[in-house]
Amino acid sequence: xxxxxxxxxxxxxxxxxxxxxxxxxxxxxxxxxxxxxxxxxxxxxxxxxxxxxxxxxxxxxxxxxxxxxxxxxxxxxxxxxxxxxxxxxxxxxxxxxxxxxxxxxxxxxxxxxxxxxxxxxxxxxxxxxxxxxxxxxxxxxxxxxxxxxxxxxxxxxxxxxxxxxxxxxxxxxxxxxxxxxxxxxxxxxxxxxxxxxxxxxxxxxxxxxxxxxxxxxxxxxxxxxxxxxxxxxxxxxxxxxxxxxxxxxxxxxxxxxxxxxxxxxxxxxxxxxxxxxxxxxxxxxxxxxxxxxxxxxxxxxxxxxxxxxxxxxxxxxxxxxxxxxxxxxxxxxxxxxxxxxxxxxxxxxxxxxxxxxxxxxxxxxxxxxxxxxxxxxxxxxxxxxxxxxxxxxxxxxxxxxxxxxxxxxxxxxxxxxxxxxxxxxxxxxxxxxxxxxxxxxxxxxxxxxx
Amino acid sequence: xxxxxxxxxxxxxxxxxxxxxxxxxxxxxxxxxxxxxxxxxxxxxxxxxxxxxxxxxxxxxxxxxxxxxxxxxxxxxxxxxxxxxxxxxxxxxxxxxxxxxxxxxxxxxxxxxxxxxxxxxxxxxxxxxxxxxxxxxxxxxxxxxxxxxxxxxxxxxxxxxxxxxxxxxxxxxxxxxxxxxxxxxxxxxxxxx
Numbered sequence: 001x002x003x004x005x006x007x008x009x010x011x012x013x014x015x016x017x018x019x020x021x022x023x024x025x026x027x028x029x030x031x032x033x034x035x036x037x038x039x040x041x042x043x044x045x046x047x048x049x050x051x052x053x054x055x056x057x058x059x060x061x062x063x064x065x066x067x068x069x070x071x072x073x074x075x076x077x078x079x080x081x082x083x084x085x086x087x088x089x090x091x092x093x094x095x096x097x098x099x100x101x102x103x104x105x106x107x108x109x110x111x112x113x114x115x116x117x118x119x120x121x122x123x124x125x126x127x128x129x130x131x132x133x134x135x136x137x138x139x140x141x142x143x144x145x146x147x148x149x150x151x152x153x154x155x156x157x158x159x160x161x162x163x164x165x166x167x168x169x170x171x172x173x174x175x176x177x178x179x180x181x182x183x184x185x186x187x188x189x190x191x192x193x194x195x196x197x198x199x200x201x202x203x204x205x206x207x208x209x210x211x212x213x214x215x216x217x218x219x220x221x222x223x224x225x226x227x228x229x230x231x232x233x234x235x236x237x238x239x240x241x242x243x244x245x246x247x248x249x250x251x252x253x254x255x256x257x258x259x260x261x262x263x264x265x266x267x268x269x270x271x272x273x274x275x276x277x278x279x280x281x282x283x284x285x286x287x288x289x290x291x292x293x294x295x296x297x298x299x300x301x302x303x304x305x306x307x308x309x310x311x312x313x314x315x316x317x318x319x320x321x322x323x324x325x326x327x328x329x330x331x332x333x334x335x336x337x338x339x340x341x342x343x344x345x346x347x348x349x350x351x352x353x354x355x356x357x358x359x360x361x362x363x364x365x366x367x368x369x370x371x372x373x374x375x376x377x378x379x380x381x382x383x384x385x386x387x388x389x390x391x392x393x394x395x396x397x398x399x400x401x402x403x404x405x406x407x408x409x410x411x412x413x414x415x416x417x418x419x420x421x422x423x424x425x426x427x428x429x430x431x432x433x434x435x436x437x438x439x440x441x442x443x444x445x446x447x448x449x450x
Numbered sequence: 451x452x453x454x455x456x457x458x459x460x461x462x463x464x465x466x467x468x469x470x471x472x473x474x475x476x477x478x479x480x481x482x483x484x485x486x487x488x489x490x491x492x493x494x495x496x497x498x499x500x501x502x503x504x505x506x507x508x509x510x511x512x513x514x515x516x517x518x519x520x521x522x523x524x525x526x527x528x529x530x531x532x533x534x535x536x537x538x539x540x541x542x543x544x545x546x547x548x549x550x551x552x553x554x555x556x557x558x559x560x561x562x563x564x565x566x567x568x569x570x571x572x573x574x575x576x577x578x579x580x581x582x583x584x585x586x587x588x589x590x591x592x593x594x595x596x597x598x599x600x601x602x603x604x605x606x607x608x609x610x611x612x613x614x615x616x617x618x619x620x621x622x623x624x625x626x627x628x629x630x631x632x633x634x635x636x637x638x639x640x641x642x643x
Contacts, residue, residue: 429588429589430585430586430587430588431583431584431585431586431587431588431589431612432585432586433585433612434612437583437610438610440589440593441593441594441597441610443597443607443609443610444608444609444610445609445612446460446461446464446580446609446610446611446612447457447460447461447464447612448457448585448611448612448613448614449454449458449461449488449489449492449611449612449613
């Protein structure tokens with residue numbers, strides 16, 4: 001296309017060009033207030049972390065690494081979750097808050113961990129405040145996210161620990177209920193006390209049985225002593241009685257005289273038989289006197305001593321037998337208790353096992369809770385997303401400069417005007433040029449005239 | 451010298467390049483408003499201005515354009531020409547013969563060809579035909595019909611003269627600066643001759 005054709009077309013479509021350029025002027029006048037904007041930039045540094053990592057909320061993850069990747073930060077910078085907080089803190093209206101996302105640009109510098117946050121606004125101070133607000137909120141949000149994952153875990157662990165504590169309390173209560181009022185079933189020793197008592201009683205029983213056997217033997221022996229000492233006691237009593245002693249002496253003499261008579265005489269010796277009868281009567285009388293005198297063996301010290309010994313042995317036997325009977329009663333009672341409490345003992349064993357298992361889990365949960373709290377403290381203390389440079393001034397945006405905006409609009413509308421002019425011209429099939437006529441009819445065309 | 455006159459001068463120069471004098475040039479068109487009369491009168495005036503004895507024959511129902519008082523330019527009508535030559539069917543041809551003998555250039559202003567047998571006849575009898583087409587109008591079937599008729603009848607179509615350039619935005623070409631130079635103009639005329 002030659003210049004002449006080009007400008008010829010523009011001249012033919014001058015009206016179109018003029019209208020479009022006029023619209024361009026109006027566009028400049030109308031859009032200038034909107035383009036008169038300032039840009040403030042805050043710069044952040046993020047410890048890079050793969051955004052695609054599935055372990056963002058993994059509690060076992062290294063707490064030093066950022067909870068939010070750099071790519072996520074770029075998105076978060078324009079997200080409602082961040083901008084709404086910033087808008088609220090700066091007291092923005094609803095409409096301004098809604099439009100805030102369009103005024104924020106966050107794009108990492110090449111592949112570095114530096115993230116500039118640029119905010120454009122008609123008011124330079126607002127641009128500065130907003131840029132700084134977003135940077136601060138992003139940093140705080142990242143930290144909340146970093147600690148939040150542990151908060152969730154800690155809350156969960158606390159809940160589990162509370163549940164376990166409740167379970168353990170229930171087990172303790174059950175054990176208390178089962179063991180209450182039972183001397184031998186204590187919360188911590190159970191039926192061991194019963195067994196210990198049984199063993200002790202059985203030992204005591206054996207001792208007592210032995211003792212009773214001894215007592216019985218002793219009683220049997222001592223029981224014979226009074227009878228055995230009765231003759232001794234008779235002699236002691238008779239020896240102590242002078243009448244008897246005198247009668248015995250007389251009888252002795254008489255017997256001696258009789259024996260002499262018998263030895264010297266036959267029975268036919270007169271008087272001998274009578275004498276014999278007399279001695280016999282005297283012997284009977286002495287015997288009767290002796291029997292009468294020795295009728296009460298209690299007069300003998302030996303007999304009394306034997307009786308006392310017998311009584312002592314019997315008393316000891318009776319006492320030990322009574323103790324043995326008592327021990328046997330106690331043993332029988334404990335055996336019955338053991339038999340009766342077999343089911344309860346089983347329950348308690350089960351409860352104790354449940355309690356032990358619960359305590360193990362409780363301990364494990366407590367350890368995990370301690371670790372989680374330590375990790376949370378570490379993650380909270382280390383700022384993985386930090387503001388390294390706060391915005392301090394706002395520069396006019398590129399299109400906020402009238403010359404640039406004017407040039408841009410002029411270029412756009414000039415291009416539009418030319419395009420539209422050629423479009424309109426192309427759509428016009430009227431014969432307007434000599435070239436068009438020559439092309440259409442294939443004949444030489446002279447220079448236009450008239 | 452205005453652009454209009456210069457345009458006709460260039461048209462004349464172009465025509466002179468295609469014809470040798472004496473010559474009969476019929477200016478016709480496809481439509482009645484294409485400006486054939488303007489071209490005929492302007493061309494005749496230019497020839498006259500160039501010092502050639504010129505006759506402008508009006509065979510059109512349209513009024514002939516204003517002709518200045520150039521001594522080299524005369525005008526007549528086709529009806530008068532026929533009448534002066536006996537009024538017979540061959541009177542027109544004889545009249546043109548006479549004019550060719552008397553004038554260096556005879557320019558005939560004819561009606562629109564598709565609707566005028568006279569125009570067709572004048573074209574056939576001419577040494578060359580110039581077809582006027584008005585710029586700014588849409589091309590039509592009559593344009594092709596006109597050119598087809600001229601071609602079929604063996605007419606020497608010198609070319610198409612676009613008219614109404616002043617009324618078509620951006621279509622009026624400025625003349626080359628050299629053409630505005632009188633020396634160049636005279637040289638062109640001499641070469642043409």
